[in-house]
Amino acid sequence: MQNFTYSIPTTILFGRGQIQNLGAQMRALGSRVLLCYGGSIKKSGLYQQVLEQLQQAGIAVTELAGIEPNPRIESVKRGVELCRAGDIQAVLAVGGGSVIDCAKVVAAGVSYPGDTWDIVLDATKIVHVLPVASVLTLAATGSEMDCGAVITNLQTHEKLGTHHPDMRPKFSVLDPTYTYTVSKWQTACGTADIMSHILESYFTGVQGAFVQARFCEGLLRSCIHYGPIALAQPDDYEARANLMWTSSLAINNLLSYGAEVAWSVHAMEHELSAFYDITHGAGLAILTPTWMEHVLRSGRADALAVYGTEVWGIDRDLPQADIARMAIDNTRRFFKEDLGLPGTLGEVGIDGSRLEEMAHKAAPLLATGTFVPLRYEDILAIYRASL
Structure with missing residues (x-):
């Protein structure tokens, strides 16, 4: 195991009704707040609850609305301008990972004098970050408890x-009831995202x-247990609560401290x-399953076999190669059949015309630093095998 310093300082307010603590928690960070959101919180009624909490705490609110899935740099820049114009002291994100990621980079961009895209390209240029807080509405990215953000x-x-x-x-407010209205598609995609975060840390070459x-x-x-339950019964509190907490634990460094590895599948998907x-x-x-095929071809049936026995319950007395193959098949089948997600790039409108460019x-x-080597040729082969 590698050396590490353990520090995950986000305060988590978990459970039903925790929104009642929002005003006091936010007031401790500042009296002028930028409220960031996408759009669904107005339909659900959460928007009004948040405003009431902030107003009761005497907080002046400026709004950055309409943040996109796969948040755009243009939205970040709009937020930076609003913060500067309103002398904002803290940033509150209400939504899923896209909203929280946007809010984070807004908070980091306010004090940067150049083009905000610079701090996405080079994080060493970040000099000061306004305090960030979140109210989570989607279990997926884990951005509510990590220090990263992804911008398009x-x-x-x-x-x-x-x-x-x-x-x-x-701090982050995690009330599982806020995910009851999340669509089946987003619930399924969120579950796959959580699992991918875990798998990226799980397949590490660090010993011990x-x-x-x-x-x-x-x-x-x-995820395997509760994902299908949340799809079938959207208001099942136990399923939603377990998925929400798993989302946070999957990427808050608990799994990676002491076992660092460069993530593989995420970098390839970001190009898509x-x-x-x-x-x-x-x-x-x-x-993910196609990357696992590459892992198997690279001679790491041993790691896939452990995954197969410990996660999927495959008989450990079977030949190692058979267990590895079954583990990959189970993963692909779970995403496709149990979660109802697409199994090929063609199903989401991606053909082979730009695969070389994305691989480059x-x-x-x-x-x-990846678990198994990933050269340009390997990445391109994974893309092509996913068509």
Whole structure:
């Protein structure tokens, strides 16, 4: 196991009715707040609850509305301008990961004098970050408890992540009932996203990280168990609560501290989203089993076999190669049949015309530190096999 410093300082307010604590928590961060959201919170009534909490706490509110899925740099820049004009002291995101990611980069961009896209390209240029908080409405990205954000620039066909310790939310309200109205599609995509986060950490070459591996396996089993229940019964509190907490634990560094590895599938999927603006979780569901095929061809049946026995309950007395193959098949079948997600790139409107370009863009991000080698040729082969 590697050395690490454990610090996950986000305060989590979990459960029904925790919105009642929003005003006091937010007031401690500032009296002039930028409220960031997409659009669905007005339909659900959450928007009014948030405004009432902030107004009762004497907080002046400026709004950044209409934040997109796969948040655009243009929305970030609008938020930066609003913060500067209103002398904003803190940023509150109400929504899913896209809204929270946008809010984080807004908070980091206010004090940066140049083009805000610069701090996405190079996080070392971040000099100061306004306090960020969130009210979560979708279990998926885990942005409510991590220090990263992913922003899309459609003009340059780039979808890139940026990170800074101060972008981690100071607090997050996690009320599972806010996810009751999430569509089946977004619930399924969110579950796939959570599982991908866990798998990226699970398949590490670091030896001796036994505890992290067992955490990963338990969280994966939670997704496999509760994902279909949430699809069938959207208002099942137990299912929604377990998915929501798994979302946070999947990417708040609990699984990766001491077992760091460069993520593989996410970098490849970001190219799909940057070029075609598809739903992130759907792209991950398509690419993950195909990446596992590459892992198997690379001689790591041993790791896939452990995954198969500990997560899918496959008979450990079977030949290792058979277990590995069954584990991949189970993963693909779960995404396709149990969650109802697409299994090929063609199903989401992606043909083979830009695969080489996407592979070239992804290759530098995957040059070192991945679980198995991923050269340009490997990435292109994975894309093609996913068609």
